[in-house]
Amino acid sequence: MKQVVQNYKSGELTVLDVPVPGCKPGGVLVRTAYSLISTGTELMKVSEAGMSMLGKARSRPDQVAKVVQSVATNGVPATYRKVMGKLDSYTPLGYSLCGVVEQVGAGIDDVKVGDVVACAGNEHALHAELNWVPKNLYTPVPDGLAPRHAAFGTVGSIALQGVRQGEPQLGEVALVIGLGLIGQLVVQLLVASGVRVVGADPDPARCELAERLGADACGDPGSAAVEASVAELTGGHGVDQVYLAAGGGSNQPVELAARMSRDRGRVVDIGKCRLDLPWNAYYEKELDVRFSRSYGPGRYDPEYELAGRDYPIGYVRWTERRNLACFLDLLARGRVDVEPLVSHVADFDDAVETYRSLKDGALKAVAVLFRYPGQAEAAGTEAAAPVVAVPSAEVRRSPVRPAGTPVRLAFVGAGNYATSMLLPHLAGREGVELSTVVTTTALSAANARRKFGFARATTDLDAVLDDPSVDAVFVVTRHSSHAELTQRALLAGKAVFVEKPLALTEDELAGVLAAVEKSGNDRLQVGFNRRFSPLLQEARKRFGARTGPASLRYLVNAGRLEHGSWYLRQDSEGSRFAGEGGHFIDTASWLLGADPVSVYALTTPGNEDLQVVLRYPDGSTATISYVTTGASGFPKETLDLVADGKVLKLDDFVRASVYGPERWVSSRLPKARDKGQNAELAAFVKAVRTGGPIPVPLESLVATTAATLAVRTGLASGVPVTLAGAR
Numbered sequence: 001m002k003q004v005v006q007n008y009k010s011g012e013l014t015v016l017d018v019p020v021p022g023c024k025p026g027g028v029l030v031r032t033a034y035s036l037i038s039t040g041t042e043l044m045k046v047s048e049a050g051m052s053m054l055g056k057a058r059s060r061p062d063q064v065a066k067v068v069q070s071v072a073t074n075g076v077p078a079t080y081r082k083v084m085g086k087l088d089s090y091t092p093l094g095y096s097l098c099g100v101v102e103q104v105g106a107g108i109d110d111v112k113v114g115d116v117v118a119c120a121g122n123e124h125a126l127h128a129e130l131n132w133v134p135k136n137l138y139t140p141v142p143d144g145l146a147p148r149h150a151a152f153g154t155v156g157s158i159a160l161q162g163v164r165q166g167e168p169q170l171g172e173v174a175l176v177i178g179l180g181l182i183g184q185l186v187v188q189l190l191v192a193s194g195v196r197v198v199g200a201d202p203d204p205a206r207c208e209l210a211e212r213l214g215a216d217a218c219g220d221p222g223s224a225a226v227e228a229s230v231a232e233l234t235g236g237h238g239v240d241q242v243y244l245a246a247g248g249g250s251n252q253p254v255e256l257a258a259r260m261s262r263d264r265g266r267v268v269d270i271g272k273c274r275l276d277l278p279w280n281a282y283y284e285k286e287l288d289v290r291f292s293r294s295y296g297p298g299r300y301d302p303e304y305e306l307a308g309r310d311y312p313i314g315y316v317r318w319t320e321r322r323n324l325a326c327f328l329d330l331l332a333r334g335r336v337d338v339e340p341l342v343s344h345v346a347d348f349d350d351a352v353e354t355y356r357s358l359k360d361g362a363l364k365a366v367a368v369l370f371r372y373p374g375q376a377e378a379a380g381t382e383a384a385a386p387v388v389a390v391p392s393a394e395v396r397r398s399p400v401r402p403a404g405t406p407v408r409l410a411f412v413g414a415g416n417y418a419t420s421m422l423l424p425h426l427a428g429r430e431g432v433e434l435s436t437v438v439t440t441t442a443l444s445a446a447n448a449r450r451k452f453g454f455a456r457a458t459t460d461l462d463a464v465l466d467d468p469s470v471d472a473v474f475v476v477t478r479h480s481s482h483a484e485l486t487q488r489a490l491l492a493g494k495a496v497f498v499e500k501p502l503a504l505t506e507d508e509l510a511g512v513l514a515a516v517e518k519s520g521n522d523r524l525q526v527g528f529n530r531r532f533s534p535l536l537q538e539a540r541k542r543f544g545a546r547t548g549p550a551s552l553r554y555l556v557n558a559g560r561l562e563h564g565s566w567y568l569r570q571d572s573e574g575s576r577f578a579g580e581g582g583h584f585i586d587t588a589s590w591l592l593g594a595d596p597v598s599v600y601a602l603t604t605p606g607n608e609d610l611q612v613v614l615r616y617p618d619g620s621t622a623t624i625s626y627v628t629t630g631a632s633g634f635p636k637e638t639l640d641l642v643a644d645g646k647v648l649k650l651d652d653f654v655r656a657s658v659y660g661p662e663r664w665v666s667s668r669l670p671k672a673r674d675k676g677q678n679a680e681l682a683a684f685v686k687a688v689r690t691g692g693p694i695p696v697p698l699e700s701l702v703a704t705t706a707a708t709l710a711v712r713t714g715l716a717s718g719v720p721v722t723l724a725g726a727r
Helices: 041-049 053-059 061-074 076-087 153-166 181-192 204-212 224-234 252-260 279-285 320-332 348-360 416-426 442-452 461-465 479-491 506-519 534-543 576-592 677-690 698-717
Strands: 002-007 013-017 027-037 090-092 096-104 116-120 130-134 138-140 173-177 196-200 217-219 239-244 261-269 288-291 342-347 367-371 407-412 432-438 456-458 472-475 495-498 524-526 551-557 598-603 610-615 621-627 637-643 646-651 655-659
Touching (some): 002 348, 013 442, 153 288, 181 239, 196 224, 204 217, 252 261, 252 279, 407 461, 416 432, 416 677, 432 461, 479 506, 534 646, 576 637, 610 698
Parallel strands (some): 472 495
Antiparallel strands (some): 002 013, 002 090, 027 096
16 A cells, blocks of 8 residues: 655655555554645644754653663764654654545444444554544544545544633634634634634635634734724733644733733644743733644543543543544534645645645645545445455474575564664574564665665564464564464464563463473573673683672663653553563573572552562572662663672673672673673574574563563562462
């Protein structure tokens, strides 16, 4: 299928051929009839992409701060790879469309194949021929409403949420500053609410359009006409509400809002304009400044948008989805008219030229629609129901490759970790062929194919598992899917590299072991990479053998998670330690040369800082302090191993030292933090190519996973947990 994308590094705009997205549970696959260009938000992104690197940094100081923090935590090379990987990737455009339901995912019962729906979301309602849309980001289109008008649903919801924040009442007067697409819709919604409206915009054509759509008067923000109109309509008191729907770097809108507001009036920011509030003006009138967050309650909440958990209507009357349905209802009943806003309708194939014309000013428009081939009236025919393949119990184990034949690898998932920490070490490696990349999001597969040279990109996992030429499958997806995907790949006879964690529950771990037993395929590696770090390998060698029990102390300064991080979804993705703790347990067990026999866990109030004590067969102990309340400037990982009158010290994979009869200190000028990914991948590929043993024994992988899971059990019981045998 085709999709409009942009490379943020080069500014390139193109219509790209990408795989069709999979129809996941909890959503529907929609074939687009019309999608709407946001002439404000999208053109701002297009303009930013055309800036120099310095210009991009100036426009996004928040992202610069994240880069600086990443350098402190991960080092310059890793941060550079991550940042350039993100910049030099195709990113999607679009967030408002109307289309026809082509497939219905499991758990969806409110629409059927062939229904017309309006869709929202900058990850789900893209300028693409097909989109997978989760339940709370689509709504059925009322009978009789034209698809080209329903495509305005998302921007209409943004305007509607802004109006709700202003709490307009019958008979009030409002000022709308900025009469672009959002501003024009705000004007109509206020008029429909019984509010008299004054508009302000430097473009006379937009002022005339707003007056035709119901505004009492409009004029240039710097003219006396706006002030005179406000005085006339309010008896000199000032407007009850001001809606900031303007963009740009001028502070004029917030200054005008203060002058035009009545005492204790309300100022609502909907757009993205400069907000240097003149303190005296806002203080003396005690103005109420409010922000409108996009489409409404639920925005940026993954539990609402992705997991489909609705908010009870008694507590949250107007959610994203209810706003979307409400706006479509207003359109269907003629209370809002979007046809006068449509300046241009372009064929989807002409998308790149349309964006260029908008950016260059050759096309002056309030709203522009893309019309998709064969879907102009969204009269889709019913599609065949999706076929779900059941994994066969028959083992189809890939044979050992003859000498000189490359090892063919498939990746399931192509997120940040895969593209910054794994694939750069595999792309171009001698004896390796990147065969297929599988993702549920079409664009991420296309990006990975372009950047790393995959032969194919697809959303069909079954096709990869059934492909006898694929030797190994990398599972680099969200934590909740690791165990299931690992089982399927093992049963298909593939060698498997799965990023940690292997499993989030004891049942999932048992399922993986059952798949090994059933298939006879134990070719499994978990991404515990730290034991492969060259610096730690050298330090262990310098420390030498030990005769007595050891004490190991491992401090992990994990830090706070950003709001919205999927690590916070503990009910579906497991706890943060369940996802990451295996790294540290595996490192401790490797250094001590054994698997733990018991686990004792303690936590501070609020479960912020975690202490895990591991006991080993020879009496050795390892204490892992996993903390989130430390200083961000302190190293993330520090480790001390003490035994036999010797001490091994590791400082965040930058320096290491050994104190004993002979002292050893690593170089003071390390090239980078090397946490072992490259060596780990080399060892795995070699094992697949030669048929030799997988680098880490299955028993050790299982023991580490079981110990990680035992932390949760130990926290609940308050007593040490004895670990059973590895298998």
